[in-house]
Amino acid sequence: MTPEGMRAKGTTPGATTMHGATAGTATTTQRATVQGPAARTVATPAGPAAGTGPAASRAGAGPAIRVDGLTKKFGDFTAVDAISFDVRYGEIFGFLGPNGAGKTTTIRMLATLMPPSSGRAVLNGFDVVHQQVKVRESIGLVFQDNSLDDRLSANENLYFHALMYDMPAAEFEPRVREVLSMVDLLDRRHAIVRTFSGGMRRRLEIARGLLHHPAVLFLDEPTVGLDPQTRAAIWEHVKRLRDGFGVTVFMTTHYMDEAENCDRIAIIDHGHIVALGSPEELKASVGEDIMSVGAADPQALAPAIAARYGVEVNQGPDGLRFDVKDGAAFIPRLTADFPGQIRSVSVHRPTLDDVFLQLTGRAIRDEEASGLDQMRMHARAWGGGRR
Amino acid sequence: MNTRRTAKVIYAIWYREQVRFFRDKSRWLGLIIQPLLYLVLVGVGIASSMTFRGAAGGANVSYLTFMYPGIVGMSVLFTAIFSGVGIIWDREFGFLKEVLVAPVPRWAVAIGKSLGIATTVLLQAAILLILAPIAHVQLSVGSALGVLGVCALVGFSLGSLGIAIASRMQSMEGFQFVMNVLVMPMFFLSGALFPLTGLPVWLSALAHIDPLTYGIDALRNVIYVGGQAARVLVQYSIGVDLLVVAALAALLVLLGAWAFQTQP
Numbered sequence: 001m002t003p004e005g006m007r008a009k010g011t012t013p014g015a016t017t018m019h020g021a022t023a024g025t026a027t028t029t030q031r032a033t034v035q036g037p038a039a040r041t042v043a044t045p046a047g048p049a050a051g052t053g054p055a056a057s058r059a060g061a062g063p064a065i066r067v068d069g070l071t072k073k074f075g076d077f078t079a080v081d082a083i084s085f086d087v088r089y090g091e092i093f094g095f096l097g098p099n100g101a102g103k104t105t106t107i108r109m110l111a112t113l114m115p116p117s118s119g120r121a122v123l124n125g126f127d128v129v130h131q132q133v134k135v136r137e138s139i140g141l142v143f144q145d146n147s148l149d150d151r152l153s154a155n156e157n158l159y160f161h162a163l164m165y166d167m168p169a170a171e172f173e174p175r176v177r178e179v180l181s182m183v184d185l186l187d188r189r190h191a192i193v194r195t196f197s198g199g200m201r202r203r204l205e206i207a208r209g210l211l212h213h214p215a216v217l218f219l220d221e222p223t224v225g226l227d228p229q230t231r232a233a234i235w236e237h238v239k240r241l242r243d244g245f246g247v248t249v250f251m252t253t254h255y256m257d258e259a260e261n262c263d264r265i266a267i268i269d270h271g272h273i274v275a276l277g278s279p280e281e282l283k284a285s286v287g288e289d290i291m292s293v294g295a296a297d298p299q300a301l302a303p304a305i306a307a308r309y310g311v312e313v314n315q316g317p318d319g320l321r322f323d324v325k326d327g328a329a330f331i332p333r334l335t336a337d338f339p340g341q342i343r344s345v346s347v348h349r350p351t352l353d354d355v356f357l358q359l360t361g362r363a364i365r366d367e368e369a370s371g372l373d374q375m376r377m378h379a380r381a382w383g384g385g386r387r
Numbered sequence: 388m389n390t391r392r393t394a395k396v397i398y399a400i401w402y403r404e405q406v407r408f409f410r411d412k413s414r415w416l417g418l419i420i421q422p423l424l425y426l427v428l429v430g431v432g433i434a435s436s437m438t439f440r441g442a443a444g445g446a447n448v449s450y451l452t453f454m455y456p457g458i459v460g461m462s463v464l465f466t467a468i469f470s471g472v473g474i475i476w477d478r479e480f481g482f483l484k485e486v487l488v489a490p491v492p493r494w495a496v497a498i499g500k501s502l503g504i505a506t507t508v509l510l511q512a513a514i515l516l517i518l519a520p521i522a523h524v525q526l527s528v529g530s531a532l533g534v535l536g537v538c539a540l541v542g543f544s545l546g547s548l549g550i551a552i553a554s555r556m557q558s559m560e561g562f563q564f565v566m567n568v569l570v571m572p573m574f575f576l577s578g579a580l581f582p583l584t585g586l587p588v589w590l591s592a593l594a595h596i597d598p599l600t601y602g603i604d605a606l607r608n609v610i611y612v613g614g615q616a617a618r619v620l621v622q623y624s625i626g627v628d629l630l631v632v633a634a635l636a637a638l639l640v641l642l643g644a645w646a647f648q649t650q651p
C-alpha cells in the first residue's frame with residue numbers, strides 16, 4: 001500500500017475509549033491517537049499544464065463542470081433542489097450524502113441520462129442538454145448498480161467498452177492488464193461475469209470505468225462492499241489518473257474515510273448542498289475536539305458539565321457530547337472533577353460525520369435509525385442542545 | 388461522428404449479439420426443437436386428420452411440404468422479435484446504461500442490433516434447412532441460398548420492429564402484451580399454417596397487411612422453385628414479395644433507429 005493510502009486510513013479518527021483506566025494512562029493513549037497522522041496534505045489539483053492525457057481532452061477554459069440552479073423533480077417531489085457548484089479540472093470532487101440525498105440523480109443529469117427539470121449544467125464546456133454527444137465524449141461513468149453484460153466474459157465486456165469508446169487497438173491489451181490487475185481480476189479475465197461474486201462484478205465495473213481516460217470520470221459509490229485492499233488499490237489508480245492524465249473525478253460516497261481522499265467535498269442532503277469545501281475546511285468548521293462521556297446518570301451530569309466548563313452538552317449516540325480545545329489533556333481534569341460519575345470517556349477529532357451531524361442534525365450512517373433521532377430529541381429537551 | 392467510428396459502434400453491438408447467441412446453448416436447442424415440434428406434432432397431426440385442399444387444380448401437395456416454409460418464417464419471426472425486444476432485458480439488468488452513456492449515436496446502436504439479429508436469424512435458417520427432408524422438401528443450392536437471404540432480410544425487419552417496440556417500453560410487463568397483440572396474430576395471419584386462398588374477406592384483408600405474409604410467400608417462392616407442384620400455393624410473384632420485404636426492411640430499420648434514438 002502506498003503512503004497515500006496509509007495516510008487516508010490513518011486520518012480516520014479512531015476514537016479511543018477508555019473504560020475504568022486511570023487518567024494517566026488514558027492521556028498517553030489519547031495523545032498517541034490524536035497526534036497521529038492528523039494533517040493530510042491536500043494534493044494540489046493539477047494545473048492546466050499538468051498531464052492532459054490523450055483521451056482527457058479539455059474543451060474551453062472554464063471549470064470542468066459548472067452547475068447552476070440544477071433541479072430535478074419527480075412529480076411533486078424535488079429530488080435535487082437548485083444546486084450550484086463548480087468542479088475544477090484535475091480535482092477529485094466528492095458528493096457526500098445519505099441515501100436518497102440526490103447524488104445519483106445529479107450524476108444522471110450531468111451524464112445526459114436524464115434531463116434536468118430546470119437549471120443548467122455545463123461539462124467540459126458542453127451543455128448537458130443541448131450537446132449530449134459532446135458531453136458523453138468527455139465522460140466516463142461507473143454506475144452505482146450493475147451495468148455489465150453477465151453473459152459476456154470480463155474481457156468481452158472490456159472489449160465492448162473499448163470499441164464503444166473508440167480506444168486505439170494497440171492500447172487495449174496494456175490497459176486491460178493494468179485495470180484488471182488493479183482490481184485483482186487478471187486471472188479471471190476470460191471467465192463469464194455470471195460466475196462472478198458481487199464484489200468481483202463491482203471490481204470489474206470499476207476496471208471498465210477506468211479503461212479509457214475521459215476528461216471527467218463519474219464514480220457513483222464506487223467502492224461499496226469492497227474489501228480494504230481493493231479500495232486502496234482503486235484509490236491509488238484514481239489518483240494516478242488525476243495526476244498523470246489530469247482526469248477530473250466526480251464521485252459520490254457514504255464512506256467518510258473515502259471522502260477524505262477528495263480534494264473538495266460537497267455535502268448534500270434532501271437535494272440541497274449544505275456545505276462545500278476541502279475535508280480540512282469542513283472539519284475545521286466544526287471546530288474543536290469532541291468529547292463523548294458515558295455517565296452513570298447522564299441526566300444529572302449533563303447540566304453539571306455544562307455549568308462547570310461553560311460548554312453545550314448534547315446527548316450523542318455514544319454518550320454526552322461536548323467540544324473542548326485539547327480533548328486529550330481535558331480527560332484527567334474531567335475525571336478529577338466528577339469522580340465516580342464517569343463510566344467512559346472518548347475523544348475524537350471532528351470527522352466528516354460530525355460535520356454532517358452538525359449541519360443536518362442527523363448522522364449520515366444511521367439514516368434509518370430513528371431511535372437516534374428520538375434520543376436527540378430528548379437531549380434537546382433537557383440539554384438545550386445547539387442542534 | 389465519422390464513418391469509421393460509426394462502423395466501430397455497429398460492430399460492437401453486432402459482436403455482443405453474436406457472442407451471446409453462440410454462448411447460449413439452450414437457445415440453440417430451442418431453435419431446432421420448436422420448429423421440429425410444429426412440423427412433427429402440428430404438421431403431421433393436421434395432415435393425418437384432414438385432407439389438404441389448399442392446393443388448387445388437384446395438385447398433390449402434402450400439408451407438411453406446405454407448412455415447412457411457414458415454420459421457417461415462424462422461427463424467424465420469434466427469434467427476431469424476441470432479440471429486438473431483448474433491449475428491455477438490457478434495461479432491466481442495467482447493461483443498457485453502459486450503451487446509453489457511451490459517446491455514440493444511438494441510431495447506430497439500433498442498426499448494429501438489427502444487423503446482429505439478421506446474422507442470428509441467418510444462422511438459424513441454416514439450421515432449419517436440415518429439417519427440409521422431414522417435410523419432403525428437396526432444396527437446390529440456389530433455393531437454400533434464397534431461403535437464407537430472405538430470412539436474413541425478414542429478420543432484419545422484424546428485429547428492427549422489436550427494437551422500436553422495446554424503445555418505447557419501460558418494463559417487462561408490456562412484453563406479454565406485445566406477444567399477444569402483435570406476434571401471435573402476425574404468425575397466424577401470415578399463411579404459415581393455412582393457405583390464404585378462399586378466406587373470408589376480413590381475414591384476407593388482415594393477412595395482406597401482415598408483413599410476415601410476404602416473407603413467407605417469398606420463402607415459398609424460392610423453395611418451390613422450378614415447376615414443383617406446390618407452386619400453386621404461392622400468392623405473389625417473387626418480385627412483389629421481395630419488393631415488399633425490402634421496403635419493409637428499409638422502413639422498419641428507420642423506425643427502430645428513430646425510436647431508439649429518441650427513447651425517453
Ligand SMILES: Nc1ncnc2c1ncn2[C@@H]1O[C@H](COP(=O)(O)OP(=O)(O)OP(=O)(O)O)[C@@H](O)[C@H]1O
Binds near residue numbers: 106
Ligand atoms: N426515477 C425516479 N422516479 C421517482 N423518484 C426518483 C427516481 N429516481 C430517484 N428518485 C428519488 O429521488 C431521490 C434521490 O434519489 P437518488 O438516487 O439521487 O439518491 P442517492 O443520493 O443517490 O441515494 P443513495 O445513496 O441511496 O444512492 C430519492 O428519494 C428517490 O426515491
Ligand SMILES: [Mg+2]
Binds near residue numbers: 103104105220
Ligand atoms: Mg445513489
